Amino acid sequence: MSTRICPQPGIMEIALYQSGSSSIAGRDDVVKLSSNENPFGAGDLARAAYARAGHDLHRYPSSDHASLRAALGDRFGLDAGRIICGAGSDEVISFLCQAYAGPGDEVLYSRHGFLMYRISALVAGATPVVAPERDRCTDVDALLAHATERTRLVFIANPNNPTGTMVSLPEITRLAKGLPAQALLVLDGAYAEYAEDYDGGAALVDTCENVVMTRTFSKLYGLGGLRVGWGYGPQHVIDVLNRVRGPFNLSNIQLAVAEAALGDAAHVARSLSENARWRDWLCNRLNELGVPTDQSHANFVLPRFHDAAQADACNAALLADGLIVRQVSSYGLPHCLRITVGDEAACRRVAHVISGFMEGQK
Numbered sequence: 001m002s003t004r005i006c007p008q009p010g011i012m013e014i015a016l017y018q019s020g021s022s023s024i025a026g027r028d029d030v031v032k033l034s035s036n037e038n039p040f041g042a043g044d045l046a047r048a049a050y051a052r053a054g055h056d057l058h059r060y061p062s063s064d065h066a067s068l069r070a071a072l073g074d075r076f077g078l079d080a081g082r083i084i085c086g087a088g089s090d091e092v093i094s095f096l097c098q099a100y101a102g103p104g105d106e107v108l109y110s111r112h113g114f115l116m117y118r119i120s121a122l123v124a125g126a127t128p129v130v131a132p133e134r135d136r137c138t139d140v141d142a143l144l145a146h147a148t149e150r151t152r153l154v155f156i157a158n159p160n161n162p163t164g165t166m167v168s169l170p171e172i173t174r175l176a177k178g179l180p181a182q183a184l185l186v187l188d189g190a191y192a193e194y195a196e197d198y199d200g201g202a203a204l205v206d207t208c209e210n211v212v213m214t215r216t217f218s219k220l221y222g223l224g225g226l227r228v229g230w231g232y233g234p235q236h237v238i239d240v241l242n243r244v245r246g247p248f249n250l251s252n253i254q255l256a257v258a259e260a261a262l263g264d265a266a267h268v269a270r271s272l273s274e275n276a277r278w279r280d281w282l283c284n285r286l287n288e289l290g291v292p293t294d295q296s297h298a299n300f301v302l303p304r305f306h307d308a309a310q311a312d313a314c315n316a317a318l319l320a321d322g323l324i325v326r327q328v329s330s331y332g333l334p335h336c337l338r339i340t341v342g343d344e345a346a347c348r349r350v351a352h353v354i355s356g357f358m359e360g361q362k
């Protein structure tokens, strides 16, 4: 390595992100349950829009994303002028860190928060700060206790990945109101649609100058491979983020397909009802099998095994059956496995393998 050509401080502290694997050599009946993808894929309207979008490959895309923002505004009852779109909500998270946090600043999140908060903070040269959780749940008092005059951003995912747990709106409001004046609260709503009666914090954004919400098309809309996410915030924040955003950060294809997906009410309804049904079934079944699993509000569950060795052994049993789930030691949960809620057949297959595995542990 050259001793003169060095990256910015913090960059080499970033562990390379390991995404969920998708294949097992020699098997063609693999089910991937490691990245919280929609088991039904993209809807028909999105697929049709994808086929049509190929006609405009020579054209630059819209740089203000006006049509998609208007559709999002209509769908969720939001001010389209205060929406920003990115290549996945990951990109919106990184805009926030680039714009608001730098050397000497702190970016706060909770113990089992999404890995990109730490990565984006380090890329921006800021210092990641971790607050403890209570029973795998975001602890507002702990976050408030860890906020200092250097805190610029506070991230919470609600529901949280990888725990699937949630904090209530009154608690989030208490957090927003209790933070120091220079700190911006980011409510990451990647899984917001899966939680009942939850707007992702949109109403709070409308009443607080220090709250931003991020959302994605990657989960419920089945478009993880397309890379489209968005954020909603106070005008002063969106004006800042639009200065950081590249003018053509989303392609014609991304914009057209995301807008079509938003209008596919039948696909959304089916995805939501099947997820709720099989998520609750899987949680109950795992608890019956002696593997404690919190009630999840998202599209995955997090069974807790006796220890890391038992979780690793169960992972090996699942892999032997062609089921790829996520090991979560990088989140500080080596005794757990994160399992995406698949369709009925996948959930039954997971329960069957774990049942056999637990029998063998007796």
Ligand SMILES: Cc1ncc(COP(=O)(O)O)c(C=O)c1O
Binding pocket: 036, 087, 088, 089, 090, 091, 114, 157, 160, 161, 188, 190, 215, 216, 217, 218, 224, 227, 228, 229
């Ligand atoms: C909590 C959370 N936030 C954000 C994201 C980023 O999703 P995307 O960049 O695909 O929108 C994910 C993806 O897994 C996530 O789990």
